[in-house]
Ligand SMILES: Nc1ncnc2c1ncn2[C@@H]1O[C@H](COP(=O)(O)OP(=O)(O)OP(=O)(O)O)[C@@H](O)[C@H]1O
């Protein structure tokens with residue numbers, strides 16, 4: 164029986180499409196890289212979703228990484244792009260490790276709002292300290308070398324496109340492995356039964372902290388790449404709207420499989436591009452309608468729908484978001 | 496005999512309800528204790544205190560020689576205490592097999608980040624345990640699809656997977672059809688003997704108590720009212736009057 168949904172074929176087809184489009188229409192390189200960045204960030208947010216937690220502040224890690232890249236690139240223009248990215252990811256991991264210690268004590272709405280609150284503080288601090296951060300104008304980043312080679316704008320974008328694509332595929336595989344590892348399954352156990360986790364000798368907070376660190380690093384990487392491709396960081400990279408978009412994409416794509424993050428990001432970017440071209444001003448409405456349709460017909464997101472349609476059908480989980488309506492009878 | 500678990504003056508009240516009233520208790524290695532008592536007598540509360548889920552207002556608990564008073568359940572569990580619940584505590588979004596796999600992985604201490612769960616545990620052991628609680632056919636189904644009786648079994652199996660020194664089971668046979676109760680207990684006890692696990696189970700069915708326990712403790716209003724060999728405790732006046740209602 165032919166599979167409707169084979170992740171490998173889908174990944175290869177999607178990657179080729181990105182490359183062909185990017186090379187055939189140079190203007191599309193930036194939106195494709197941005198879309199991939201959104202996908203990478205959403206991988207991180209989806210990890211939290213598997214634990215039943217929704218963060219409305221994760222863009223702060225993109226912000227931390229993005230500004231780290233900008234500060235370093237301005238202080239040492241000779242630094243290589245790859246080093247800048249690593250430094251950005253390192254900074255977001257460091258911040259995630261510290262913030263994580265606090266936020267993993269909370270669940271549900273408190274977890275979501277605490278992340279939001281921290282990201283808002285960061286956002287306004289960056290907006291206020293004009294002398295250092297350039298305020299709302301942000302900071303320009305001159306094109307760095309990549310692996311020691313200097314590129315023209317077009318070449319730089321092509322290398323970034325290929326690099327981001329490879330990173331996206333690699334991270335997708337890595338995150339999927341994490342989801343299916345002992346640690347990743349325990350993370351999903353936080354959603355259903357922390358009492359049992361404790362009685363297995365595990366610390367639910369520690370399990371969530373591990374996942375949180377993962378997610379901070381992923382969002383951080385997306386932020387570093389985003390800053391480089393734009394050649395600019397502004398506080399908007401860490402705004403609560405951006406955090407909301409990650410959550411939006413996570414719902415849209417579904418967190419049943421890592422590829423959901425990229426499917427969601429692709430639909431998100433396409434709707435935005437389409438609306439920008441043909442229906443200026445109402446792209447939020449289009450996105451809103453898309454989300455409503457998804458929640459109604461595919462509460463497990465695009466990936467859930469595809470998996471259900473395909474012969475892959477392993478026993479289905481309920482929607483990673485918990486029950487849509489108030490069907491949650493079960494209490495420990 | 497070494498005391499596996501011991502309490503001294505353990506007390507806890509909820510508002511006006513005295514759920515644990517100055518309890519001195521000990522359980523030795525190799526015993527099979529049945530705890531009986533009316534609803535609300537404090538059987539579950541005592542388990543909750545001993546396993547760290549509730550903190551006592553007074554008194555101390557020692558497990559395997561270590562003072563564990565006030566410790567978190569996960570630390571006490573690491574000393575070798577397994578527990579199943581009156582209301583099964585499962586990972587309802589995971590399959591039956593995955594529930595056991597997570598248990599087995601947890602026992603090893605460090606959870607791997609990249610090795611698939613199924614490959615980081617001993618497959619044979621998982622299948623054997625599934626077989627033991629007659630859940631092999633349902634191994635690939637979601638835990639949430641199980642009926643109550645089988646949820647209880649899975650709950651016990653998850654605790655058993657930890658290879659504990661002591662297994663506390665809170666009403667393992669409630670929700671199990673009465674004609675299956677004896678089979679279930681016989682199987683569980685065989686498994687526990689095989690692994691040399693000391694056990695303590697809460698049970699309302701006198702038949703089962705007298706058949707499988709080596710010792711019975713009767714709880715009345717937060718106190719251990721009678722404690723000793725099954726025949727003796729079940730025949731005592733207070734137990735007959737207050738718990739069995741046969742006096
Ligand atoms: N968390 C709690 N908060 C308030 N009261 C509680 C709590 N847990 C137990 N109680 C009360 O403490 C008393 C003992 O309850 P417990 O659950 O220990 O009884 P039990 O012997 O296990 O009964 P059952 O046979 O019904 O399981 C009851 O009166 C109960 O209402």
Ligand SMILES: [Mg+2]
Pocket residue numbers: 538539540581665
């Ligand atoms: Mg009880």
